[in-house]
Amino acid sequence: MEPFRFHRDSVTAGGFTPLDNGPERAIHIQCPHYLTGFTLVELMVVISIMAVITAIVLTSQSSFNKTLVLANTAYDIALSLRSAETYGIGSRAITGGAVNAGYGIHFERGNTGSYVLFADISPGPAASGCHGLPAGGATAPDAQPGNCVYTSGSDALVRTYMLGNGITIKDFCAYSSGAWSCMRGGLSSLDIVFARPNPDPFMSKDGAYSRPFPVTAACLTVASPGAPDGPFRFISIAQSGAITANAASDPSSCH
Template sequence: MCRRFFVASPDEFFNYHMLKFLRGGDKRSKKHNATAAHSSAGFTLVELMVVTGIFMILSSVVLTTNARFGNLVVLQNLAHDMALSVRQAQVYGIAVRRYEGAIFDVSYGIHFSVPSANAPFIYELFADVNRNGAYDDGDAIVTSTTVNPGYTLNDLCIRSTSGSDDCAVSTADIVFRRPEPDACIGKGGAFTFNAQFKCVSQNDRARIILESRGGELAGITIESSGQISVN
């Protein structure tokens, strides 16, 4: 039996192998697409748990930081309000604010007292009608300020001219009398004016510290020179 052999031309040989290559590439492409589609079908349970955990951690950090920042801002505002009240008493004292008609020689001051348990912190701007340099019966309250709930008095300290601090005081009075801007600082209700209405206090500094519900601290310092600072 005679077999016939066909000899392909160069063009036919090239076309044959090119077609074979393209068919093989199409199969590889379909296999790759199927694998990619399978791998991108969605999140696994482990991936979902990891992403959720990261989101919860970031959310808790952001919320905690935001709450602390808010408390600190309110606390600073309360300290500045307290400093402004002291400054207002100073202005009233040296500007000869008239009290009830034609009385012009009344001193003005701020009275601080340690609140009882669970009671709000309250301080008063008062007119020293009795002219003794302390807040007592007979003096007139000009304004009374109640500090926001959640914020209270942390410390009330009076420093003597000898340099020793007394932080166990229950009350403090900061009084201003014309024509000087100096502060007459008293504690425990002790009179700080003598019979000639001159300041005889032996204290040169008062420090009032507020505390927020988060434990942040801010307050004011009043020097006997009349300087008032927020710290």
């Protein structure tokens, strides 16, 4: 078949007309339907769906991060308590010559964003102290100073721990005489002290240790900022020295 040429000006309503005198041939060019693109409504629907999915993902990620930071804070508090236990049982040396001093953690209602690790060196060994006196009296090598309560300016401040990330100690409670007392009910302070040779903690509330009615259990609640209804994490301390951290709900041994 002999080829034929087209001229750009030789156009009819039905297509192109060849330059020679042969029969008129029409060539129709038709665009497929799928090349017509999206409508504005379709684009808006897709963008809306993507925006909703992105918002859900970002919200979930933020919630996960807050929960993770809260859990880490609960573990940090538990590790601080274990550090006090290690120092106390090991009788870590204190600047100033005090020996056999116990170490403790002090929580205070007025400072819910921090707590302190301290050496319980004041007052000196006495029969009225939380440790009492050994058979050799106040000058015996195994006599222990302290009253199992942190006294600012008298006891040795080892370290102040800041919770950070806006996390606070929402509540702390102490169990004694068959009842719980908590910060939200007026409890002002909680002290947990460890001293050799006993690994069991000496726990005090409201700045006083009571031998006849000692605190036999304690717990703390930590919360994220702007979350009055949770999530929370709980740390509990038993009289046996057992410490439970990062509980998502109140442990049975804690208020």
